[in-house]
Amino acid sequence: MKQGASPTLEDVARVAGVSRATVSRVINGIRNVDPAIQEAVRQAIATTGYVPNRAARSLVTRRTGAVALVLSGAGDDSAPSPILADPFFGRVVSGIISFLRPRGIHPVLMFAESDASRAEVVSYLRQGDADGALLVSTHAADPLPAQLVEAGVPAVLFARPARPVPISYVDVDHRAGAALAADRLVELGRRRVATICGPLDVPAAQARLAGFQDAMARHGHAFVPYSEGGFTYDSGEQAMERLLDGHPDLDGVFVANDLMAQGALHALRHHGRSVPGDVAVIGFDDSSAATACRPLLTTIRHPVEDMAAEMGRLLLEHVHEPGRAPTSVIFEPALIMRASA
Amino acid sequence: MKQGASPTLEDVARVAGVSRATVSRVINGIRNVDPAIQEAVRQAIATTGYVPNRAARSLVTRRTGAVALVLSGAGDDSAPSPILADPFFGRVVSGIISFLRPRGIHPVLMFAESDASRAEVVSYLRQGDADGALLVSTHAADPLPAQLVEAGVPAVLFARPARPVPISYVDVDHRAGAALAADRLVELGRRRVATICGPLDVPAAQARLAGFQDAMARHGHAFVPYSEGGFTYDSGEQAMERLLDGHPDLDGVFVANDLMAQGALHALRHHGRSVPGDVAVIGFDDSSAATACRPLLTTIRHPVEDMAAEMGRLLLEHVHEPGRAPTSVIFEPALIMRASA
DNA sequence: CGCTGGACGGAGAGCGCTCTCCTAGGTGTA
DNA sequence: TACACCTAGGAGAGCGCTCTCCGTCCAGCG
Numbered sequence: 001m002k003q004g005a006s007p008t009l010e011d012v013a014r015v016a017g018v019s020r021a022t023v024s025r026v027i028n029g030i031r032n033v034d035p036a037i038q039e040a041v042r043q044a045i046a047t048t049g050y051v052p053n054r055a056a057r058s059l060v061t062r063r064t065g066a067v068a069l070v071l072s073g074a075g076d077d078s079a080p081s082p083i084l085a086d087p088f089f090g091r092v093v094s095g096i097i098s099f100l101r102p103r104g105i106h107p108v109l110m111f112a113e114s115d116a117s118r119a120e121v122v123s124y125l126r127q128g129d130a131d132g133a134l135l136v137s138t139h140a141a142d143p144l145p146a147q148l149v150e151a152g153v154p155a156v157l158f159a160r161p162a163r164p165v166p167i168s169y170v171d172v173d174h175r176a177g178a179a180l181a182a183d184r185l186v187e188l189g190r191r192r193v194a195t196i197c198g199p200l201d202v203p204a205a206q207a208r209l210a211g212f213q214d215a216m217a218r219h220g221h222a223f224v225p226y227s228e229g230g231f232t233y234d235s236g237e238q239a240m241e242r243l244l245d246g247h248p249d250l251d252g253v254f255v256a257n258d259l260m261a262q263g264a265l266h267a268l269r270h271h272g273r274s275v276p277g278d279v280a281v282i283g284f285d286d287s288s289a290a291t292a293c294r295p296l297l298t299t300i301r302h303p304v305e306d307m308a309a310e311m312g313r314l315l316l317e318h319v320h321e322p323g324r325a326p327t328s329v330i331f332e333p334a335l336i337m338r339a340s341a
Numbered sequence: 342m343k344q345g346a347s348p349t350l351e352d353v354a355r356v357a358g359v360s361r362a363t364v365s366r367v368i369n370g371i372r373n374v375d376p377a378i379q380e381a382v383r384q385a386i387a388t389t390g391y392v393p394n395r396a397a398r399s400l401v402t403r404r405t406g407a408v409a410l411v412l413s414g415a416g417d418d419s420a421p422s423p424i425l426a427d428p429f430f431g432r433v434v435s436g437i438i439s440f441l442r443p444r445g446i447h448p449v450l451m452f453a454e455s456d457a458s459r460a461e462v463v464s465y466l467r468q469g470d471a472d473g474a475l476l477v478s479t480h481a482a483d484p485l486p487a488q489l490v491e492a493g494v495p496a497v498l499f500a501r502p503a504r505p506v507p508i509s510y511v512d513v514d515h516r517a518g519a520a521l522a523a524d525r526l527v528e529l530g531r532r533r534v535a536t537i538c539g540p541l542d543v544p545a546a547q548a549r550l551a552g553f554q555d556a557m558a559r560h561g562h563a564f565v566p567y568s569e570g571g572f573t574y575d576s577g578e579q580a581m582e583r584l585l586d587g588h589p590d591l592d593g594v595f596v597a598n599d600l601m602a603q604g605a606l607h608a609l610r611h612h613g614r615s616v617p618g619d620v621a622v623i624g625f626d627d628s629s630a631a632t633a634c635r636p637l638l639t640t641i642r643h644p645v646e647d648m649a650a651e652m653g654r655l656l657l658e659h660v661h662e663p664g665r666a667p668t669s670v671i672f673e674p675a676l677i678m679r680a681s682a
Numbered sequence: 683c684g685c686t687g688g689a690c691g692g693a694g695a696g697c698g699c700t701c702t703c704c705t706a707g708g709t710g711t712a
Numbered sequence: 713t714a715c716a717c718c719t720a721g722g723a724g725a726g727c728g729c730t731c732t733c734c735g736t737c738c739a740g741c742g
Contacts, residue, residue, distance in 0.1 A: 006467070008727095008728055008729085009728065009729065009730095010728080018691075018692085019691065019692045019693075020692090020693095020728090020729080020730095021691070021692065021693080021694095021730080021731080022690090022691055022692080024729070024730060024731085025690095025691085028730085031689095032689060032690055032691080033690075033691080034689095034690070034691090037690090037691085051464055051467045051468050052468060052728085052729075053400070053468060053469055053727085053728050053729070054468045054469060054470050054729095055396045055397075055399040055400040055405070055469060055727085055728080055729090056396075056400050056697090056727070056728035056729040056730090057728080057729055057730075058396040058697095058729090059394070059396040059397050059400055059697045059698065059699085059727090059728080059729070059730090060696080060697050060728090060729055060730045060731080061697095061729085061730070062697085064396070065470075066449065066470075069450070089431070090430070093450065097450070097452060101452070101458075106449045106450065106451060106465070106470075107449070107450050108407065108447045108448070108449050108450075109410070109434065109438070109447065109448050109449075109450050110447060111438060111442070117442075123392055124447070126347070126392045127392050127393060127394060127395045128394055128395060128396060129395050129406075129407075129447075233632070233633045234632075259633075262633065263633075266635050270635075289633075291574070291575075292574045292600075292603065292604075292630075294607050294611070349697090349698055349699085350698065350699065350700095351698080359721075359722085360721065360722045360723075361698090361699080361700095361722090361723095362700080362701080362721070362722065362723080362724095363720090363721060363722080365699070365700060365701085366720095366721085369700085373719065373720055373721080374720075374721080375720070375721090378720090378721085393698085393699075394697085394698050394699070396697085396698080396699090397697070397698035397699040397700090397727090398698080398699055398700075399699090399727095400697090400698080400699070400700090400727045400728065400729085401698090401699055401700045401701080401726080401727050402699085402700070402727090403727085
């Protein structure tokens with residue numbers, strides 16, 4: 001091998017006294033290689049310090065060993081998605097990594113906030129830079145899922161798409177989670193219950209609201225007042241203010257995510273309400289925000305890490321079996337009892 | 342071109358009636374191509390729907406158009422770094438993306454928590470999967486920077502390495518930032534001032550503590566009590582408890598990051614202290630935590646996004662000019678006045 | 683003892699691209 | 713007119729790997 005250049009298969013083959021093909025067989029774990037020769041090859045690899053060149057390999061295998069992790073938000077291109085500030089995102093990444101890492105696959109981070117960046121994502125995938133895409137979309141009318149399907153790129157979504165698109169996804173049973181919250185509030189004897197929901201153009205927000213209302217109706221509470229927020233701290237605080245304005249006597253609130261619940265907690269304190277004494281509060285997500293507030297937040301656990309890992313699994317299925325029909329996997333939520341309800 | 346396969350340079354060349362080389366010239370913007378032929382080639386690209394294959398290209402150029410974004414934390418491999426839960430991380434990613442995206446480069450996310458995963462990162466880079474590494478390291482004794490230097494991989498760190506390693510990095514002037522906080526507390530007339538510092542094996546935490554103590558000394562306060570935290574909400578709350586225990590009359594606190602400040606705020610409220618009335622509080626980072634608490638936190642702005650972008654710039658310099666000597670770029674912090682001080 | 687078949691390993695053809703030659707033709711100068 | 717010089721574009725050699733095809737060798741069987 002030439003000075004300075006890194007060793008190639010050829011070099012290893014020469015050192016081991018075999019052909020390139022045999023070295024390749026050993027590296028890729030293909031049978032029909034004499035153990036003694038295998039050992040010689042391994043020795044040669046060690047002495048040469050050989051590392052396979054991924055570009056050359058993917059040129060022929062048509063696999064890259066990378067998947068795109070696409071965050072499709074509502075920010076703009078210059079200042080990527082506020083989703084990054086959401087502790088939820090960290091959990092998604094964590095779950096994805098825990099599944100992909102043992103398989104030697106790495107996620108390539110991409111943002112798709114505008115038409116231009118969406119086109120970029122699609123062409124990136126078409127160039128064969130990644131074998132497929134994991135998509136976390138935060139807004140309802142996102143055209144990217146449909147574009148990926150059209151381009152024939154294997155892809156899996158986190159959360160059901162707002163528009164029907166033939167694509168695989170994972171989700172949590174939002175209705176069941178909201179029902180868990182309702183059951184708990186009723187169990188605590190709360191009679192004047194309200195809810196702070198998320199933006200109603202997002203399917204998850206709709207489902208949490210509907211699930212909560214239905215469950216309360218089953219308990220005999222036909223009408224549940226609600227106030228809409230935007231899944232942020234501030235919007236939760238404001239929604240709580242509005243609720244207290246209209247219903248000063250309320251004694252229980254289900255808030256559609258923890259960040260808003262944190263804001264709601266502050267508004268309640270500001271208005272002299274004790275939690276859970278005067279008002280019981282239940283959040284949703286069990287994110288780090290739930291433990292970064294006082295009292296600690298009772299919340300609905302969303303198995304985000306498991307869901308993210310499942311996304312990885314589904315994606316690999318689609319990568320290895322291109323024709324495969326879309327699947328969805330729905331996870332069960334759980335009530336996490338802490339101090340606020 | 343064969344059915345189903347995606348078009349190659351060859352196909353485009355055939356359609357345009359030129360050679361492969363000419364199409365390549367047009368795509369890579371090389372002069373010496375007749376405008377009429379350029380146009381014909383562009384037409385052919387459009388009609389065939391050609392997208393260059395990145396693997397083939399990087400096989401010959403020895404460039405991938407990807408960089409590794411390595412998070413080297415103190416977690417373990419199964420549950421990646423808690424750094425993900427820190428809003429700080431989102432800002433780093435955001436800054437990196439804003440620099441890389443216009444240049445068509447994408448970050449590949451990697452975690453290095455153990456010896457095994459560190460080895461994986463190094464070999465990944467040696468395989469030529471990425472042109473270099475951006476490293477965000479959260480613990481002091483991280484051997485990865487040294488390993489990357491040894492492997493000859495272009496790399497840039499966020500924050501000065503704890504051990505001296507010949508590697509480029511960006512950092513903020515922690516001492517100057519802490520001094521800003523000291524000046525503000527003195528300006529407010531606070532006389533009994535303390536500080537909650539970060540883990541003292543982290544250079545940044547040391548510098549913030551030393552900078553604060555020095556500045557207070559310049560104002561005539563020779564002794565500043567401190568309590569050590571771990572940069573988390575809970576540790577901030579506990580450190581504040583300890584401080585109140587030993588110094589119940591304190592009237593000002595500088596907390597080495599916003600997350601701990603949030604915890605400190607809670608402890609103060611719990612002990613009946615008003616902020617900023619009884620105790621003025623100043624954080625550090627200006628992260629999203631600073632606006633997710635009440636009162637809004639006065640803090641020291643860390644230009645994380647700009648710093649992250651600079652990391653990208655430095656890395657590309659090293660990628661294009663392999664022999665280049667390590668550089669460091671230090672940013673100036675700023676006081677962000679809100680309600681807490 | 684000759685033939686078949688399985689196990690092993692080498693040869694060599696690409697994968698799709700870039701880039702270095704090299705040729706052909708046009709322009710400028712004496 | 714002759715020669716040098718420049719420019720446009722083609723030919724073709726790889727980049728490092730995988731994988732199909734094929735030859736060789738040896739055990740087993742009739």
